[in-house]
Amino acid sequence: MNVLASIPPPLGSVLILVLGTLVILLLTGRLSNSPTILATIGVLSLLGAALPAMGGDALTRVSVLGVVAAGLVGMLLVPSAELHNSTQRPEVAALILLGSTGAIVLATAGELLSAALGLETLSLSAAVLVALGRGARPLEAAFRYFVLAAISFAALVYGLGLLLLATGSFAWPRPGVVDPTYSYIWTIGVLLIGLGFAYKLAVFPLLWGPLDAYTAGAPGLAGFVMAASKIAAVVALARLAAGAAVPMAPILIGIGLVSIIWGTFGALAQREVRRMLAYSTVANAGLMALALGCGPEGRAAAIFFVVIYVLTILLAFAAMAGRGTGPLPFGEVRGEGLSATRALGLTLALLSLAGIPPTPGFWAKLAILDASWSALGFWPTLVAVIGGVAGVLYYLRPLPDLLALTRAHVSSAPAPAVWFAGAAVVVLGLAPGFAYAVARLAIGG
Amino acid sequence: MNNAFLPIALACAVALVSAVGVILARRPVHAVVALLAHSLCVAALFLIMAADLVALGQVLIYSGAIVVLFLFVVALLPHGGIESVVPTGRVVSAVVAGAALLAALAAGLAVGAPTAPENPAGGVEAIGRSLFGPLIVPFELTAALLLVAIIGAVAIWRRQEPEPGAKASSRAASEGSLAHTADAPGATGRQRLLDEGGPAR
Amino acid sequence: MNAESLILATSASLMALGSAGVLMRRNPISMLMSIELMLNAGNLVLVLAARIRGLVDGQSAALIVLVLAAAEAVIGLGLALALFRDRETVDVDAAAEVRG
């Protein structure tokens, strides 16, 4: 028992998730025909993984809970996931558990080598999860996602080497531990590591892979990939920016602003829900990157934002799950026959993403704008404000059709996932102060 | 390390030249051979830097497993995977991007590295102590990563399998794969890859 | 220039060569090999740092990165092969469906 008690909380979660994976793998043959039992095992593993983390600090709790929420929604959608080969549900469930493991490790790692391993675990699971979607499009997208992830990961490994050269350890960078003769090597190393993390956030120069993955993967699985990646990346970047504000903060602000502009214009051109969500995620990632560069207040705002954003995006993808991997044009949201629950879920998600009060998306945006104003002043805040309010122009477009839903469609509706994510969004909308207090605590201030 | 400057320079030069070979070869087979040469040169550099175990790993894992894996896959490619002629624009953009990255790295690394101490730390025991000491967490985490790799490889391969159902044979025929659907438990991705891909050639 | 700086320069050049290779080739296998070059560059720096700092952590990390490269190669090659079978061409850019 002593040995178990001495395991740090995040590793306890990791252990439980890997055990869950092994159980699923051992029972693969039986489980492939009973998706409900499979999802139950997965959900239990994820809930179990959340328990040990409750003993950790606030940041651990927030990040593990966020990842677990992503995993839960993904797992609840496994029975209805649109797979190329429908006997592959056990593999999918196992990969969701392992991807959650990677995300937890990335967010809570004690040193950078573990973080890199977590990142790679998450990347590889994500690429395979995307690839397993039905049709040729997911495979194509997964390959691109994989190659571009590998480039940024190679950059991260190189940065790890430079950081070791500069500081002699894999510890998270902290101001004041580097020899001035190495300061440039240290700078390059930190930047490369930051870029490796930034790929998961899908910001400007590293946006293509995630864009394709979010557009073409099976909705439930793409939602998981997106949510787990975002929360882990934001937490990791927050730690990096806390310890290495000098090269990271201005870079984060810069790529944040470019991403806001890029994502907004890109999303404005879309006439299809999936790709609109994919592009808009770039704009939102830009907001988060901007906030991450704005000191402790900004980092708290970014964590607050990412928790809300992740739950909202999970709701959106859960609502679209089960209707294929192809595009979903605005005009067809009705014709495709989303059930009433799902239409309501998608509506709520779109309202929150667009930042219509009193949905939580509005509070999250306000927090970031406030942090940006206190740290950066008028002009960057103006860009963020415009990027933020322009969201209504693309997020709300499908709404008149969506709300005009007249007939319910009978399908294997992923109602539990929609209810779960929807309830989370509603609660966050009604109690924004609580979530922000947690984020503030997590960032340590 | 400066007493070994010449071997180091030689190994670096060959590693670079073979790397150029990897990216320029139109025939993947040639690229694989160049990658092998490159990998061996890197192993030599590791050896000179007194990283014996890493050098061994480089030879065993890289040259022995990864490069051979690449070779197998190349053997499965239609027409040996020969590319059509690369358009000039692509070459130019590659040169520009590579040069830009090199310039950026060089700007930061221009201060150069300090000379290493005479007595290198190392040895298998020290590495063992490090892997089971301060680096125990990342070391154990490789287990999860390898699990992903195994499951992923199997899953990607099983993706192509026809589902047990009516259309199984027609789909298999159209996709040019074998019709057997049995999922041998414990089969690694590589084995299954060879099982199904081989006869399709 | 000392030998250490030479190795550092080599690693930077390998990084650049690898990235150039990824964006020049259209054959997924060659792309993956270029990525291997980039990972090797990272390993060189790790081992060099271990040598200069007199630490073995860099060597241990390099071993872990080797494992990691192997895992990446397996998944990458799996995806590449699946893509071949789908498309029956070695050009990754042919018939791109997901775009714009």
Add this chain to the structure above:
Amino acid sequence: MVSALLSWAWLFTLPGLLLTGLGVGRPGAASLIGPVMIAVVAVAWLVGPRAPVEVVRAGWLPFLPDGSFHLRADALAAVMLAVVGIVSTCIYVYSLAYMAEETPASRRRYFMFLDVFVGSMAILVLAGNLAVLLVGWSGVGLASFLLISFWHDRPGTLAAGVQALAANAVGDAALLLALVLVPANCGDLLTLQTPGCLALPGGATLLASLLLIGAMAKSAQGPLYFWIPSAMAGPTPVSALIHAATMVAAGVYLLVRTNAVMATAPRVAAATAIIGVLTAVGGGLASTRQANLKRGLAYSTVSQLGYMFAAVGFGAPFAALFHLITHAAFKALLFLSAGVVIHARHGREDLASLGGLRRVLPGAYAAFLIGALALIGVPGLSGGFSKDLILEAAEERGVFGPLAFFGLFAGVFLTGWYIGRLFFSVFHGPRPDSEPIHAPSPLMQWSLVPLAAGALLLGYLEWPRGILSGVLGDTVAHAEVVHFPSLLGFFAGALGMAGFAIAFRRDRAAVAQPAAAVEEGGWVGAVASLTTGVSARLISAHSGRLGRYALVSVLGIALILLLGLLSSLFGISAPLPASPGVRS
């Protein structure tokens, strides 16, 4: 009791919304609960004790300078809520008949959207600080978009809705900025002008400008007028409620509420007056060229809102609010009688296809005439009182000497002309065809009566007893004295009637070509096409080519490394020295 109830008015539409959503009763009937309750409670408050109530729950949004949940139920809010409640009650009743031909599901959806609108409008009116104001502000924008695009199958409705969203987004952006950049504890709408709260770069001018931009977007002033004509794509009762009587007046309400800020920024006040005058004249001119009945009325709304803005700019917020109230009555009346006409003619709105309806629709004829005369400002009718007050303010506190006054005075002539043109081409002249008309139901006609009464009599709220200004007290700074009968009022009324008479002479000759559902000209079109161009260029980079993506990624990485090096070279502080090789 009543005071406490008034502060909860924003929840009154919730029961109706739920009942309608759950499908209880005749679609929409349950929704009537909300507006009726708002009207009753607001009127009860006004005739009762009139004790203002403030609800403050601190720490609602801890990340904001002033993130408390703050509602203020005072006389100004009560007057606005009474207007909103009474007008929306009439319009709900009218809608029950007007929308009777839709499917039940569609009707439910319509009334739920209306409930969302009325609830949001109540929050907007009751807001005590900027944060709560923004909640209502965005909510009414959303409801407006949903209702404009209500007939989502008809071409152009979505584009029209998106135009409204775009204009709203400009206003939301301005208010968001104002919200984040006021210093701590400064969100309260009544204390924004205190020196501590103006201690931000740009000071009073910046804050007042942001409020002005927000108000302009909501009230379709100046260059942001473009979305109102397109908004007429929605059902006519919606045009009456949202795009004539209540929501578009929210900008004026905001400026009245915060007129103390305007008073500390004289240049912004002058800009407000100029924008108001130009919009009043421009809107009037544009209305005379419309070929569509509803669009003609829409430009009339833009023009009248211009009068209100001008009044705020002249430092006469009471005049603006008074005109807002009378305008709500007569413009809703005009729109609803236009709705009777459109309904009777099976949805035709083009002036060319209307005409000669005087005899077959006597009720609508009378109602439209009352509305038109009130709009023109005939002395003794409601519009006459309120418009005189604005003209007097312009005369006393003119901007650019007498120019602004002359502009507004000339606008009265335009008003007579355009409304006369609409009136005569709809009701007089020959019938264009002999198609039988769709007789209006009694419900539709009866719901016009209270509005007609308002259009006739609302002016006597202020004259001779000053009831309105007495009720409002100091919530609108100071009230001007209404002079009646006055020479100025007589001349203005005569000028307006002259315009009306001229329109009778040349009524049917000048009907222009039918306009497109959505206009995309001028700067809006330019911005739209620029955005489309940039978006298309940017999307074409998403080419599906892995090599290109890798190129951008690698170049981006290289650039970021260089910039990072530069920033740490010239940066804030280099990393501090420490002993190397220490494992931490």
